[in-house]
Amino acid sequence: MKLELKNLSKFYGKVRALEGVDLTLDKGIYALLGPNGAGKTTLISMIATLIRPTAGKLLWDGRDIFEMGEEYRSFLGYMPQNISYYKEFSAEMFLQYMCEMKGLKPREGRGRTTELLKLVALEDVAKRKVGSFSGGMKQRLGIAQALINDPKLLILDEPTAGLDPKERIRFRNIIHSLGEDRIIIYCTHIVPDVEHIAGRVLLLRRGKLIKNNEMGELISQMQGLVWELPLKEQVSEERMEELAISNITQHGGKLYMRIISEEQPDEEALAPEPCLEDVYMYFFNESQGEGK
């Protein structure tokens, strides 16, 4: 089970959406991070066969995915960003329809529908019209439809957008439980969502893959680059700007400025444990000239 992206590029006229992406994905959960417009959706749209690359190849176990066609799509699960539904369909009917689209026989589809509705905790509202669902319920239904064919390759594009914290945790748990024997590409810019579940992080900026590392490895690269400084009232705006504050955190009843800097910004500054958010801020902080 291996997905290879070889020198993958996509241009819309003269606009470069993706350029020269080389990547090999094995089993595991991959967090695809990047700011808006970085090319994340373009990349996963190509992996989902929605669009074709301008140049380069997409290979599944050495075979071109566009040539594999139906065979490739038979083990592909895709949950797009801003997922749309037939609003007049009930959740059950929608999943049964998607089962048909994914080549399951009607009886098989009914069984799978029941199973998935249970997995995403929608069995009580199975007969309700999807149009009346909340954002969270729609997202859960989205993950259910992506799992219908028990995919070897699961692509999730901003799956937790619009979910409340409780639903995000539930969602994370579902993904985590699925990650063992398949490739999951989790595309998001909500960093905490992937911090605890992704094994590997892919950073995409302006259409280029700038990092492809193990989560721990990437975070440990931030050692000595993250600082915390107690927030004092008398700090001027000029100083605040100069410090390039990435975040303001609170612990022990005190407020701290979290600063990304290659040098200790102040004598009082402490070096905390870095996290994925720091990685994100380091590479994508626009106030610092779009990061490193």
Add this chain to the structure above:
Amino acid sequence: MKGLLRWEFRKLIINQKLIWLIFATLLVQVLIGLLSKPRLYVTYNLEIYKELTAEYGGVYREEVKEEIRLKLEEYAIKKEEYQGIVTGYEMYGMGIQEEYESACFYLTEINIYESALRALLAKTDYLDSVKEHSPVLTYDLELSDYLERFEINLVSNVFCLLFSVLLFFESSISGMDQLLTPSVTGRKRIRLAKWVIAMVLCVLATSLFYLLGFLFAVTRWNFCSLDIPAVSLEYFKQWPKNLSILEALGVLFLYRQLQSLAAVALVGIWSRFSKNIIGAAVLFGVVTVIMYGIL
């Protein structure tokens, strides 16, 4: 494929409210059929024309035509007689008023009958010149007017346009394309299912609306002589003389089917390249108008 077809139908019925569309268009068709009145523009009295058509029995062989000519001659003599009374009274004050009034009345009556009879004779002569012994139909003009308006099958066209747009554009309108394209079935097979549904629905709808129109014609205008030459109907005046009304209607029916299928197919092709529904509707309209122009 069977499953796909079933789902495409279900989507049309559940999501696109096809049942309501069918119900609404059928209602409009029935109302038009029941409430519409013929728009006839003739220089003679139509009721008298029908009365005379019925009196002379439909098929005008030479002896009947001779009878009409004699009647016209009789009218000419009577007209002269009454005209004399009227002129005498008006110009020279001759005769009595009662006689004058009576002459005026008869003169008017004769004029009405005469013009209707002349129209009948002209029609008979025309029909004979095209195809001998073609009958004059009592409700020729109403039927022709009916055909002119209803044969266009406007309601059916509106129905075909609406359902084809709903069918071909539903996944792009709903945003479901992004889920359906990477599915095993893929866009191609879904599109094929849509084409099958579109063609079947188009044929069914055109037939249904055509049949309804025909039923209204039969019940309202005594449209029952289907085996008589098509040229007997004003509407088919320019058609080949060997065709019966049934055959002419059959040809029209097949052509209208072809026309609807072509228009619906173009909507389908358009949806492949564009998401612009208005463009599809315009294309549908243009094809329909061009094909009506041809026949």
